[in-house]
Amino acid sequence: MSLTVFALTGAALVGLGVYGLLALPHLLRRIMCFNLIGSGLFLFFGAAGARGVAVDAIPQALIITGIVVALSASALAVGLVVALARRTGHAALPDEDRTP
Amino acid sequence: MSALVIVLTLPLMTALTVLLLPARARVPVVLASSALIVLAAGALVLAVWHGGPVTLAVGGWAPPLGIALRADGLAAALIMMSALVMGAVALAAQFELTPDRVGVRMGFGFWPLMLLLWGALNAVYLSRDLFNLYVGIELLSLAAVALVALSGSAQALAAALRYMIFALAGSLLYLAGVVLAYGAHGTLDIGLLAVRVPAHTDALALALMTAGLLAKTALFPFHVWLPPAHAGAPAPASALLSALVPKASFLILIRLWFEAMPDLASGAALLVLAALGAIAVIWGGVLALVQKRLKLIIAYSTVAQLGYLFFIFPLAGGDGSAQPWAAGAWTGAMFQALSHGLAKAAMFLTAGIYIAAIGSDRLGDLRGLARSLPMTGFAFALAAITLMGLPPSGGFTAKYLLMTSAFAAGQWPWALVLAGGGVLAAAYLYRPIAALFAQGARTPARPIPRVWQAVPLVLAALSILLGLLSAIPFDLLQIGRPAPAQEGL
Numbered sequence: 001m002s003l004t005v006f007a008l009t010g011a012a013l014v015g016l017g018v019y020g021l022l023a024l025p026h027l028l029r030r031i032m033c034f035n036l037i038g039s040g041l042f043l044f045f046g047a048a049g050a051r052g053v054a055v056d057a058i059p060q061a062l063i064i065t066g067i068v069v070a071l072s073a074s075a076l077a078v079g080l081v082v083a084l085a086r087r088t089g090h091a092a093l094p095d096e097d098r099t100p
Numbered sequence: 101m102s103a104l105v106i107v108l109t110l111p112l113m114t115a116l117t118v119l120l121l122p123a124r125a126r127v128p129v130v131l132a133s134s135a136l137i138v139l140a141a142g143a144l145v146l147a148v149w150h151g152g153p154v155t156l157a158v159g160g161w162a163p164p165l166g167i168a169l170r171a172d173g174l175a176a177a178l179i180m181m182s183a184l185v186m187g188a189v190a191l192a193a194q195f196e197l198t199p200d201r202v203g204v205r206m207g208f209g210f211w212p213l214m215l216l217l218w219g220a221l222n223a224v225y226l227s228r229d230l231f232n233l234y235v236g237i238e239l240l241s242l243a244a245v246a247l248v249a250l251s252g253s254a255q256a257l258a259a260a261l262r263y264m265i266f267a268l269a270g271s272l273l274y275l276a277g278v279v280l281a282y283g284a285h286g287t288l289d290i291g292l293l294a295v296r297v298p299a300h301t302d303a304l305a306l307a308l309m310t311a312g313l314l315a316k317t318a319l320f321p322f323h324v325w326l327p328p329a330h331a332g333a334p335a336p337a338s339a340l341l342s343a344l345v346p347k348a349s350f351l352i353l354i355r356l357w358f359e360a361m362p363d364l365a366s367g368a369a370l371l372v373l374a375a376l377g378a379i380a381v382i383w384g385g386v387l388a389l390v391q392k393r394l395k396l397i398i399a400y401s402t403v404a405q406l407g408y409l410f411f412i413f414p415l416a417g418g419d420g421s422a423q424p425w426a427a428g429a430w431t432g433a434m435f436q437a438l439s440h441g442l443a444k445a446a447m448f449l450t451a452g453i454y455i456a457a458i459g460s461d462r463l464g465d466l467r468g469l470a471r472s473l474p475m476t477g478f479a480f481a482l483a484a485i486t487l488m489g490l491p492p493s494g495g496f497t498a499k500y501l502l503m504t505s506a507f508a509a510g511q512w513p514w515a516l517v518l519a520g521g522g523v524l525a526a527a528y529l530y531r532p533i534a535a536l537f538a539q540g541a542r543t544p545a546r547p548i549p550r551v552w553q554a555v556p557l558v559l560a561a562l563s564i565l566l567g568l569l570s571a572i573p574f575d576l577l578q579i580g581r582p583a584p585a586q587e588g589l
Contacts, residue, residue, distance in 0.1 A: 048282065077264055083252065084258060
């Protein structure tokens with residue numbers, strides 16, 4: 001029962017993150033949304049991996065690794081956004097003309 | 101065994117070492133280390149050639165607890181190709197990215213990022229564990245994004261962020277598939293997944309992972325990040341982004357569809373993948389025709405050339421894997437991956453030479469440059485021969501194998517796309533070649549060191565040589581191939 005709650009919470013976080021990615025142009029918010037989706041997936045992972053009576057250690061190890069990867073990616077993304085905001089004064093992607 | 105450890109660890113160790121070195125020692129150390137890795141890659145190819153796939157269980161732990169690394173013929177071939185491209189890029193970058201030419205940040209930042217990218221590539225080629233592949237592809241994406249942003253201009257930063265959004269979305273889709281696969285089977289090892297008891301979530305897991313990897317491979321319609329990323333990046337970084345980075349995610353797709361879950365390869369799914377590839381061939385070719393800058397022509401050409409790779413799915417996947425033409429189709433796609441890597445890297449390096457010589461890559465400014473830079477013009481023409489698929493190049497071998505397989509399988513539409521793509525490639529590459537070999541130079545060229553000019557020439561010659569000596573790579577690629585290899589064609 002409690003595992004289902006964890007899994008559903010994870011799924012809800014992923015949904016929130018995907019909505020934000022599609023709806024919010026501000027780049028910092030987008031980075032937050034990526035982190036939301038990642039956290040939701042990790043939560044779901046923990047719940048999905050806890051099968052049977054014994055605690056499975058592998059999902060925990062993988063989640064920790066995943067958090068490190070997500071943190072590194074977020075750090076780089078924030079650095080890029082700050083640099084872009086300094087150059088252009090906007091923290092959103094310029095809607096460039098797509099016609100070649 | 102030791103060669104496998106060297107190609108994995110030496111790039112990462114050198115990347116960290118470079119951060120601590122004084123500026124003078126940086127380039128010699130990177131070049132020495134690159135030479136060592138190229139030698140190790142050659143040793144690995146020889147080991148696979150003589151003794152079959154090389155396997156290493158990290159730390160002595162066997163799967164499912166541990167992580168397995170395995171170099172089959174395909175991995176060895178890709179490691180060798182990447183090592184040659186990386187070595188060439190390092191040689192060109194020591195001339196092109198000097199601090200007084202491009203500023204201190206790019207002159208310093210390129211080297212550790214290049215080596216990180218190299219380590220990540222080799223990790224992806226060798227990993228047999230879905231989560232390990234996730235870490236590898238993420239490291240690869242982060243290094244690639246940083247390379248795009250290296251110049252620090254607003255345009256480059258925006259392109260890097262756009263790329264990063266695609267790459268992160270792709271990573272998360274892939275990760276979601278990994279989570280589902282683990283939840284269903286309790287293992288992430290490719291060999292163990294192959295003998296799993298099928299679960300009803302498998303199709304969704306494979307679909308999520310595939311969608312994520314397509315975004316990273318820049319397959320149509322996920323290609324929109326690729327050309328702007330090339331426009332702002334320095335030429336050596338462009339060479340890596342086009343020649344190598346998409347190959348890593350493509351290899352994971354191959355591992356998934358041919359090794360981990362071949363039972364899920366339904367005809368419809370394979371058809372969708374190949375149809376996207378076919379659209380990419382045409383669309384990329386048409387867009388390459390209308391570009392005015394050499395780098396953008398080459399970038400859109402990448403979109404087109406990557407499309408050919410996906411013909412492997414209907415011709416060698418699913419029910420077709422046991423057919424006599426499967427070996428030809430499978431090897432043809434891999435030949436395309438290898439020869440495109442060599443030729444595309446050569447092309448971007450020639451673009452870098454032209455930018456260094458005249459300060460521009462607009463087609464109009466390139467007029468007559470073949471006269472003042474003959475070696476570079478020759479290198480560009482050789483690389484173009486491979487990309488058009490003309491004999492005797494590696495690109496010709498690739499397209500010939502794919503085309504004969506398509507006819508043997510009765511799937512002639514792919515053969516039509518192959519022919520049409522070749523015509524388009526000839527058309528969009530004719531424009532820069534015509535400009536280069538035209539009479540009367542418009543812009544005087546600065547002198548370029550001969551060694552720098554020789555680098556893309558050697559790479560382009562290798563892509564031709566791949567076609568001349570096609571029997572050896574053909575046999576190497578069969579070693580450890582998942583389906584029963586048949587010499588049907």
